Amino acid sequence: MSKHKGFSDRLNLALDKVGAPPKHKGRQSYVGELFGVSQRAAGKWLEGEGMPSMDRLTGIAASLGVSAEWLLTGNNKNTHRDNGLVSVPLLSWVQAGDFCMQEMIVAHDESVLIPGPVPDGTFALKIKGESMFNPTTGEGFPDGCTIIVEAGLTPRPGDFVVARSGDEVVFKEFVIEGATPYLRPMNPRYTPIKIAEDTVICGVATRMVMDVRLRRPHIQATE
Numbered sequence: 001m002s003k004h005k006g007f008s009d010r011l012n013l014a015l016d017k018v019g020a021p022p023k024h025k026g027r028q029s030y031v032g033e034l035f036g037v038s039q040r041a042a043g044k045w046l047e048g049e050g051m052p053s054m055d056r057l058t059g060i061a062a063s064l065g066v067s068a069e070w071l072l073t074g075n076n077k078n079t080h081r082d083n084g085l086v087s088v089p090l091l092s093w094v095q096a097g098d099f100c101m102q103e104m105i106v107a108h109d110e111s112v113l114i115p116g117p118v119p120d121g122t123f124a125l126k127i128k129g130e131s132m133f134n135p136t137t138g139e140g141f142p143d144g145c146t147i148i149v150e151a152g153l154t155p156r157p158g159d160f161v162v163a164r165s166g167d168e169v170v171f172k173e174f175v176i177e178g179a180t181p182y183l184r185p186m187n188p189r190y191t192p193i194k195i196a197e198d199t200v201i202c203g204v205a206t207r208m209v210m211d212v213r214l215r216r217p218h219i220q221a222t223e
Contacts, residue, residue, distance in 0.1 A: 008048035010071050014064040017120055018089065035060055062087055063111055086116030088148065090124040093169050099123065099151070100164040100202040112209060114148055121151035121203070125162060125171070131185040132171055140186040141208060147171065149203035160205040165196055171205070
C-alpha cells in the first residue's frame with residue numbers, strides 16, 4: 001500500500017468516527033471547509049492522491065482526535081496515549097443546532113481534551129448565560145463552563161440535555177411532571193419550557209469542564 005493510500009484510508013476512517021458525511025456524499029466539501037483547503041486538495045487527500053504538509057497534518061489529527069503519527073504511519077492512534085486524553089469537537093450553539101438536524105458533527109474550529117474513551121457523536125459546548133446556575137445555592141453550570149454532550153443517550157428525568165426547538169438551542173434539565181415533559185432551568189428566575197412536537201433532544205450532558213475560578217465570587221482586595 002502506498003503512503004498516500006494508507007493516509008487516505010486512515011483519514012476516511014477517522015472522519016467516519018466523528019460523523020462526517022459519507023464519502024462521495026458531501027465529505028469532500030466537509031473536509032475542505034473543516035481544514036480550510038481547496039476542494040481539489042481535499043479530494044486528493046480522500047482519494048489517496050496527495051497528503052497535507054506536516055504542519056497541517058498535526059492540526060488535522062487534533063481535530064479528529066487521533067495522532068499525527070497514526071494518520072501518517074498507522075501507529076499510535078490515540079492522540080494522547082500516555083495520559084488517556086482524547087479530543088472532542090467544541091461546537092458553537094449554532095453548530096449544535098445543526099448537529100441536531102443532521103446527526104453528524106459539523107465543521108468546527110476548536111476542540112477540547114478530556115479523559116477517554118468517548119462514544120461517537122460526543123461534542124463539547126460552552127455555556128452562555130445564567131439560566132442553568134442557581135445563584136442562591138451555587139449549584140449548576142455557570143456561564144463560561146464547558147459541558148461534554150453524548151448524542152447517543154436517551155434522556156431520563158433529571159438528566160441535563162441540549163435540545164433544539166424551532167431555531168432555538170437550549171441547555172436545560174429534562175423533567176416530567178405528570179405526563180408532561182419539560183425543560184427546566186436551574187435558575188428560579190427563568191421559566192420552564194414545555195417540550196413541543198418539534199423539539200429535538202440533541203444529547204445528554206455527561207461531564208462539565210471548567211476553571212475553578214468560575215465558581216468563586218470575585219472579592220476585591222482591601223487595604
